[in-house]
Amino acid sequence: MNRQQRIKLIENQLGAFDAGTIEFINQQWVFFDEETEEASLLEHHINQEVEVFREQSWQRGLLLENGKVQCDRKMISLFDGESIRIRKQLIYSLERLLDELKDEAFLYFINTLNSLHFSIHDCIYCYNHLTFLNGNEGACGVNFLIFDNEECICSIQHHFDYASSRSDRFEFTLSSGKRTVIEKIS
Known part of the structure; x- marks a missing residue:
């Protein structure tokens, strides 16, 4: 089993993401966790992998500043009320x-x-x-x-x-x- 296969197995585990919605409040992006209903600033997750639900599928990318996500070769802007998933980091x-x-x-x-x-x-x-x-x-x-x-x-x-x-x-x-x-x- 190579390193890539191990990573894939870990990535596909249940609970690999914190899922929720985002809102633009007081000039800041806020993430609302759907499970815990807790709110946190999205800026705490900058440079982490996220998935954005668009066009009936999850689009994977890297969260950047100001509500931007780098998905492959394109940059997308987040929308108020949009569903996102933030990949959890292992200890x-x-x-x-x-x-x-x-x-x-x-x-x-x-x-x-x-x-x-x-x-x-x-x-x-x-x-x-x-x-x-x-x-x-x-x-x-x-x-x-x-x-x-x-x-x-x-x-x-x-x-x-x-x-x-x-x-x-x-x-x-x-x-x-x-x-x-x-x-x-x-």
């Missing part, structure tokens, strides 16, 4: 952890998380111990992750041992008491 330590996982462990982790009704975008905390270890030496330790899908909490311990063989063990514990363990040794 940096989670991104680094996913990069460290071999393909099979990566797929096992994502598929198990999804089967428990969580998305990679539901991550609210990630302690990645791997970032503190020297990559040239045999690394072992535990990473801690917390996911919240607004119905349930999932705590994950990722036990890794990258000494002579490569071992990834994920222990998923839900707030309901359900537990799942997966392990990949290569």
